[in-house]
Amino acid sequence: MSTVGKAVTLLEAFDVHRPQLGLTELARLTGFDKATTRRLLLSLASHGMIEQNETTRLYRLGPALVRFARIREAHFPFLESARSFVVALAEETGETAHLSEFDTDYLTSTYVEESPQANRVSVSVGDRFPLHATASGLAYLAAARPDYVETYLTRSLERHTPFTLTEPDILRQHLGEIRQRGYSISDQGRAQGVFSVGAAILDGEGLPIGALAVASPAVRASGDTAERHGRAVMLAAGKISARLNGRATNTKDRTR
Amino acid sequence: MSTVGKAVTLLEAFDVHRPQLGLTELARLTGFDKATTRRLLLSLASHGMIEQNETTRLYRLGPALVRFARIREAHFPFLESARSFVVALAEETGETAHLSEFDTDYLTSTYVEESPQANRVSVSVGDRFPLHATASGLAYLAAARPDYVETYLTRSLERHTPFTLTEPDILRQHLGEIRQRGYSISDQGRAQGVFSVGAAILDGEGLPIGALAVASPAVRASGDTAERHGRAVMLAAGKISARLNGRATNTKDRTR
DNA sequence: AAATTGAGGTTCAACTAATGAACCCACGCC
DNA sequence: GGCGTGGGTTCATTAGTTGAACCTCAATTT
Numbered sequence: 001m002s003t004v005g006k007a008v009t010l011l012e013a014f015d016v017h018r019p020q021l022g023l024t025e026l027a028r029l030t031g032f033d034k035a036t037t038r039r040l041l042l043s044l045a046s047h048g049m050i051e052q053n054e055t056t057r058l059y060r061l062g063p064a065l066v067r068f069a070r071i072r073e074a075h076f077p078f079l080e081s082a083r084s085f086v087v088a089l090a091e092e093t094g095e096t097a098h099l100s101e102f103d104t105d106y107l108t109s110t111y112v113e114e115s116p117q118a119n120r121v122s123v124s125v126g127d128r129f130p131l132h133a134t135a136s137g138l139a140y141l142a143a144a145r146p147d148y149v150e151t152y153l154t155r156s157l158e159r160h161t162p163f164t165l166t167e168p169d170i171l172r173q174h175l176g177e178i179r180q181r182g183y184s185i186s187d188q189g190r191a192q193g194v195f196s197v198g199a200a201i202l203d204g205e206g207l208p209i210g211a212l213a214v215a216s217p218a219v220r221a222s223g224d225t226a227e228r229h230g231r232a233v234m235l236a237a238g239k240i241s242a243r244l245n246g247r248a249t250n251t252k253d254r255t256r
Numbered sequence: 257m258s259t260v261g262k263a264v265t266l267l268e269a270f271d272v273h274r275p276q277l278g279l280t281e282l283a284r285l286t287g288f289d290k291a292t293t294r295r296l297l298l299s300l301a302s303h304g305m306i307e308q309n310e311t312t313r314l315y316r317l318g319p320a321l322v323r324f325a326r327i328r329e330a331h332f333p334f335l336e337s338a339r340s341f342v343v344a345l346a347e348e349t350g351e352t353a354h355l356s357e358f359d360t361d362y363l364t365s366t367y368v369e370e371s372p373q374a375n376r377v378s379v380s381v382g383d384r385f386p387l388h389a390t391a392s393g394l395a396y397l398a399a400a401r402p403d404y405v406e407t408y409l410t411r412s413l414e415r416h417t418p419f420t421l422t423e424p425d426i427l428r429q430h431l432g433e434i435r436q437r438g439y440s441i442s443d444q445g446r447a448q449g450v451f452s453v454g455a456a457i458l459d460g461e462g463l464p465i466g467a468l469a470v471a472s473p474a475v476r477a478s479g480d481t482a483e484r485h486g487r488a489v490m491l492a493a494g495k496i497s498a499r500l501n502g503r504a505t506n507t508k509d510r511t512r
Numbered sequence: 513a514a515a516t517t518g519a520g521g522t523t524c525a526a527c528t529a530a531t532g533a534a535c536c537c538a539c540g541c542c
Numbered sequence: 543g544g545c546g547t548g549g550g551t552t553c554a555t556t557a558g559t560t561g562a563a564c565c566t567c568a569a570t571t572t
Contacts, residue, residue: 012303024518262530
């Protein structure tokens with residue numbers, strides 16, 4: 001692995017539930033030597049990518065990351081342009097709606113609007129969705145480049161529940177149906193008792209960059225739920241894509 | 257420079273006004289060889305820190321940065337906890353109020369609430385403030401560790417206007433006065449015609465992590481402006497620090 | 513109070529990964 | 543059709559990275 005890759009791997013050791021880590025702990029989590037870990041941390045810290053609490057000696061993600069994130073968001077306002085549509089979708093369906101963004105073989109939850117009902121699906125910002133086991137992921141794959149999909153399908157796909165689809169051939173067929181239908185369906189693919197439908201968010205070239213989904217308790221999913229939610233999520237995703245690209249983008253326009 | 261440092265330097269080539277860059281352009285901006293630049297970009301891209309537009313071949317900051325920023329903000333909610341106080345401060349003073357965060361020898365503007373008046377000071381999120389030439393920076397320095405201040409003062413300090421203070425001795429004296437007073441004053445230190453007062457935001461150990469400031473056109477700064485704005489900014493900064501640390505933190509409590 | 517454990521941090525010879533000059537290719541333009 | 547420009551690649555040389563062993567300090571344990 002390149003040195004840069006190692007440095008980023010170090011950053012990836014942090015998450016919402018482990019926002020601060022010690023040197024030894026970081027070395028253990030990443031598998032790097034303590035000396036290596038420290039040298040990388042210092043390099044990162046000198047650029048504000050990592051910060052150290054001077055009394056506890058613990059490391060945490062630095063302010064430069066926030067600065068970079070703002071630059072990206074200013075130019076590529078994924079969240080800003082989507083928030084209101086997610087809220088509207090949750091209201092319309094009465095269920096939890098969530099938006100996720102593609103990032104290295106996963107979709108990462110970016111914004112969540114939970115259902116007001118007591119029995120609801122709960123999702124947290126930062127949660128990562130495997131592509132083959134969630135409605136969001138399937139919607140993403142259905143719109144992704146064929147070569148990416150093939151590469152993804154040939155690796156070993158984790159089975160999260162007895163309902164998870166892991167057979168490449170079945171998945172390929174499933175993706176075909178999603179393309180026809182316009183939205184994806186995942187019946188308890190990642191978590192038991194959760195029924196979801198999803199649709200991809202597309203960039204200016206028609207390639208997917210994220211997904212929008214509605215998740216409901218499976219016990220509330222009756223005959224027409226998939227279609228009702230599916231239409232709603234498809235429409236909302238289309239609107240988000242359109243706004244993101246400053247124009248309509250439901251066609252895969254590749255003329256340029 | 258370490259490879260990691262170079263990789264981050266590449267990220268730093270992007271800013272709000274230049275959110276997308278080509279390979280050659282990036283190599284030119286950073287001074288690295290084209291091959292080096294590309295290899296670094298690939299390493300970064302494989303972790304989602306950089307993204308490439310497949311048709312224009314231009315590179316932009318990646319989604320992983322946004323993910324990391326969220327992890328940091330979830331744990332260290334600088335902006336969230338401060339926003340309402342900045343709005344209130346702008347309202348109270350009738351002038352532009354802005355919050356900035358320390359990041360590698362500069363304060364970076366994080367949130368801005370502009371004055372409603374036609375003749376107002378305009379600040380953009382992402383603007384970088386030199387420590388010696390702005391009210392925010394001086395407030396930061398006045399609360400910073402002595403060894404950091406000394407290191408900072410011994411480098412050559414840029415003169416932005418005829419009013420910029422660049423003499424280490426004068427600055428040291430100035431910082432003493434700021435500590436006594438509780439807020440800083442910068443009369444046209446960075447831009448002609450801008451009068452600002454500022455106060456530092458402190459972490460749980462009493463060390464500064466950012467600053468809050470009120471900036472007004474110098475022509476509106478009369479006799480009591482400094483004191484009125486100063487008191488307001490000091491109070492607001494104290495409240496932000498307190499909320500950030502979950503308790504009162506205007507004393508430098510180091511008992512642990 | 514001496515011994516033990518475990519954390520942060522450092523050193524330096526061995527070694528592996530980074531470097532960059534020169535290269536190719538594609539496209540747009542005169 | 544030749545020239546300029548930008549993206550991308552190659553590989554011998556070179557410079558940065560590695561990690562076992564070490565140090566220090568503070569908190570437990572004996």
